[in-house]
Amino acid sequence: MENYSVYVPRLVTKRENFAPGHRACIGCGEALAVRLACKALGQKTIIVTATGCIEIISSQLPYTSWRVPWIHTLFENTAAVASGIESGLKILMKKGRIAQQEITVVAMAGDGGTSDIGIQALSGALERGHNFLYLCFDNEAYMNTGIQRSSATPFGASTTTSPAGKVSIGQVTWKKNMPAIAAAHNIPYVATACPSYPIDLMAKVEKGAATPGPAYVHILSVCPTGWRCATDLTIRIGRLAVETGIFPLYEVENGKYRLNFDFPKLRPVTDYMKLQGRFRHLSEDVINKIQQRVSAEYAELKEKASEGKG
Amino acid sequence: MTKPEGELTWRDLEIGSIVTEAGNASQYQTGDWRSERPIFDNNKCIKCGLCYIFCPEGCIGQNAEGYFDADLFYCKGCGICARECWPKAISMVPEEE
Numbered sequence: 001m002e003n004y005s006v007y008v009p010r011l012v013t014k015r016e017n018f019a020p021g022h023r024a025c026i027g028c029g030e031a032l033a034v035r036l037a038c039k040a041l042g043q044k045t046i047i048v049t050a051t052g053c054i055e056i057i058s059s060q061l062p063y064t065s066w067r068v069p070w071i072h073t074l075f076e077n078t079a080a081v082a083s084g085i086e087s088g089l090k091i092l093m094k095k096g097r098i099a100q101q102e103i104t105v106v107a108m109a110g111d112g113g114t115s116d117i118g119i120q121a122l123s124g125a126l127e128r129g130h131n132f133l134y135l136c137f138d139n140e141a142y143m144n145t146g147i148q149r150s151s152a153t154p155f156g157a158s159t160t161t162s163p164a165g166k167v168s169i170g171q172v173t174w175k176k177n178m179p180a181i182a183a184a185h186n187i188p189y190v191a192t193a194c195p196s197y198p199i200d201l202m203a204k205v206e207k208g209a210a211t212p213g214p215a216y217v218h219i220l221s222v223c224p225t226g227w228r229c230a231t232d233l234t235i236r237i238g239r240l241a242v243e244t245g246i247f248p249l250y251e252v253e254n255g256k257y258r259l260n261f262d263f264p265k266l267r268p269v270t271d272y273m274k275l276q277g278r279f280r281h282l283s284e285d286v287i288n289k290i291q292q293r294v295s296a297e298y299a300e301l302k303e304k305a306s307e308g309k310g
Numbered sequence: 311m312t313k314p315e316g317e318l319t320w321r322d323l324e325i326g327s328i329v330t331e332a333g334n335a336s337q338y339q340t341g342d343w344r345s346e347r348p349i350f351d352n353n354k355c356i357k358c359g360l361c362y363i364f365c366p367e368g369c370i371g372q373n374a375e376g377y378f379d380a381d382l383f384y385c386k387g388c389g390i391c392a393r394e395c396w397p398k399a400i401s402m403v404p405e406e407e
Contacts, residue, residue: 009359016368019333020384027388032366067333198363232389235364
């Protein structure tokens with residue numbers, strides 16, 4: 001163990017709570033993120049999953065990939081079901097029907113289930129202060145139904161419902177800043193993570209699960225099918241999203257911002273975009289526009305982090 | 311499961327379509343999706359475990375000697391392990407059958 005940081009992947013738990021044999025596309029970043037999150041969560045967990053990629057890849061009847069109690073819900077009520085489970089456990093423990101113990105309730109949803117359809121239930125659950133962890137696996141479109149745009153699709157991305165062509169540049173609206181919306185509820189813990197930084201992701205999921213009260217972790221999940229990229233580039237693209245400042249990794253603990261990876265100089269956004277077919281049509285003007293927006297947002301985030309407040 | 315998937319009928323389903331066997335997806339072979347197979351060169355391997363942590367299938371395991379190998383029953387051949395292996399101990403070769 002001469003160089004601890006190099007060998008650290010070997011030190012994580014070998015137990016897979018998300019069984020292999022799931023039907024995720026080849027090179028799926030979301031399946032990797034779920035696998036890592038389940039490793040971090042451990043056995044005493046109840047998972048609630050919205051409709052979406054994670055649900056259809058993991059639970060094709062008569063098979064299931066889950067080795068922890070798991071329930072499937074609709075898009076719109078993931079956070080509501082998780083709140084109900086949390087309250088139910090609390091009351092059962094109070095009445096002595098089950099032994100007093102720590103059980104983590106986790107809600108998982110995709111970006112559509114979080115930022116479009118499930119946002120009202122999520123907002124309600126965050127506001128009521130239930131003790132649960134919400135994981136959003138953001139692959140930036142409705143991938144399981146065939147790459148339709150969601151409000152988390154980035155500006156300029158070509159999807160089947162925002163196709164690029166002579167008239168359109170693809171998606172014409174900017175990505176909804178979901179972690180900021182979660183942080184605006186003044187909840188104890190909000191974080192962004194990416195499976196390209198696996199140890200960081202597992203630490204954040206663990207921290208979110210241990211936080212009393214609601215916690216929200218937004219996880220960027222590279223989707224080779226929908227992003228039109230090579231399957232072996234999943235990890236590299238996730239890393240580039242962080243290094244270019246498009247998806248900065250940060251935590252908001254009780255309103256205090258902290259940047260986890262602060263690069264002295266960001267890479268240009270083209271490094272990230274040129275690997276993906278969904279951005280291949282973009283002209284230099286549009287890329288410059290995106291670059292300006294990314295730099296401005298990163299500077300804003302950095303300022304919040306240096307002030308140590310929101 | 312007591313019966314193979316092809317022989318199951320609706321009568322064998324639990325009420326509410328509950329699956330009572332945790333993690334039984336591990337009986338399902340995804341290895342036949344593969345068009346490329348990872349080959350591990352143990353002379354170059356430094357046993358860091360990056361391939362293990364980055365595998366979306368979770369099909370890479372460590373053997374008794376500490377080297378890593380992919381379970382080809384599950385491996386879909388995405389090539390992430392080969393791309394991320396910085397000593398370049400893993401290479402992808404086409405499946406020829």
